[in-house]
Amino acid sequence: MEPLILPSTANTPYVHFDPTTGILEMRGRSTPENPSEYYARMMRWVDQYTQHPREETEVRTYFEYFNTSSSKCLLELMKKIKTLRNAGHAVNWVWMYEPEDEDMREAGSDFSDLLKVPFSIVVRP
Amino acid sequence: MNDRLFSEEATVVRQYRELLQAKPSEDSNDYRTALSILTEKYQELLEQAKFLTRISDRLENRLQLSNQALAEKNNELKQTLAELTRARVSKSAITIIYVIAACLFVFEEYFIEPFLGFMGNIMVYGIAIKLAIALLLKPAENILERVLLKQLTRRRPNG
Numbered sequence: 001m002e003p004l005i006l007p008s009t010a011n012t013p014y015v016h017f018d019p020t021t022g023i024l025e026m027r028g029r030s031t032p033e034n035p036s037e038y039y040a041r042m043m044r045w046v047d048q049y050t051q052h053p054r055e056e057t058e059v060r061t062y063f064e065y066f067n068t069s070s071s072k073c074l075l076e077l078m079k080k081i082k083t084l085r086n087a088g089h090a091v092n093w094v095w096m097y098e099p100e101d102e103d104m105r106e107a108g109s110d111f112s113d114l115l116k117v118p119f120s121i122v123v124r125p
Numbered sequence: 126m127n128d129r130l131f132s133e134e135a136t137v138v139r140q141y142r143e144l145l146q147a148k149p150s151e152d153s154n155d156y157r158t159a160l161s162i163l164t165e166k167y168q169e170l171l172e173q174a175k176f177l178t179r180i181s182d183r184l185e186n187r188l189q190l191s192n193q194a195l196a197e198k199n200n201e202l203k204q205t206l207a208e209l210t211r212a213r214v215s216k217s218a219i220t221i222i223y224v225i226a227a228c229l230f231v232f233e234e235y236f237i238e239p240f241l242g243f244m245g246n247i248m249v250y251g252i253a254i255k256l257a258i259a260l261l262l263k264p265a266e267n268i269l270e271r272v273l274l275k276q277l278t279r280r281r282p283n284g
Contacts, residue, residue: 036129
């Protein structure tokens with residue numbers, strides 16, 4: 001399975017989903033014009049990955065900003081990744097935020113509550 | 126907003142509409158199961174609605190704060206620009222006034238003082254005229270500064 005690498009742009013995040021390490025990383029800004037279309041590629045990749053996942057998967061997210069539509073897509077993506085946990089695989093959720101960015105910290109907490117999975121919410125090193 | 130964003134929810138609505146339009150089932154458990162699934166989906170949707178509202182509120186708040194900061198910076202920039210313009214005008218006014226003053230001193234020395242010789246004490250009258258010129262420098266500078274500023278404002282009505 002090929003890794004998914006999407007370079008960052010002014011309104012889309014950098015994405016690196018690596019099937020060999022099991023690290024799924026997203027960082028930057030997410031305000032794409034058509035979020036469902038943009039996130040569809042990630043959804044498809046995760047669908048494939050869930051067929052042959054690693055024992056342990058780490059989801060690393062660091063967002064400077066995302067719009068409401070992106071948060072809905074992120075939620076759907078995370079729900080898909082969560083199915084790995086339901087299938088008995090370990091998933092670590094790391095939500096990073098910029099120091100003093102309380103909004104992003106609270107957003108991480110909201111995602112964690114809604115997905116009912118513990119997030120490691122940390123200040124970006 | 127793209128409709129595909131809520132495609133799952135739209136599918137649920139379509140499925141349940143179809144169920145309502147279908148031939149009624151004789152087994153009440155079918156309805157119970159359907160209702161149970163629908164309640165779960167509704168609960169999920171409610172939680173999502175709360176979540177999205179919170180996210181949206183935060184974004185709006187952030188946007189407002191950014192707008193406020195931008196407005197403050199804009200005001201600061203306007204003030205700085207006004208001060209800079211004033212400083213430039215003041216500098217021009219000082220230069221003009223000092224050139225005029227130098228000309229007046231020369232004029233007084235070479236053209237007025239020879240005539241003062243006919244009136245008696247040259248030194249007293251000479252000093253008095255020079256003193257008057259010196260004392261008028263500052264008020265003249267202020268007037269000139271105001272005139273130049275007015276001219277600039279007229280040239281840049283939005284500035």
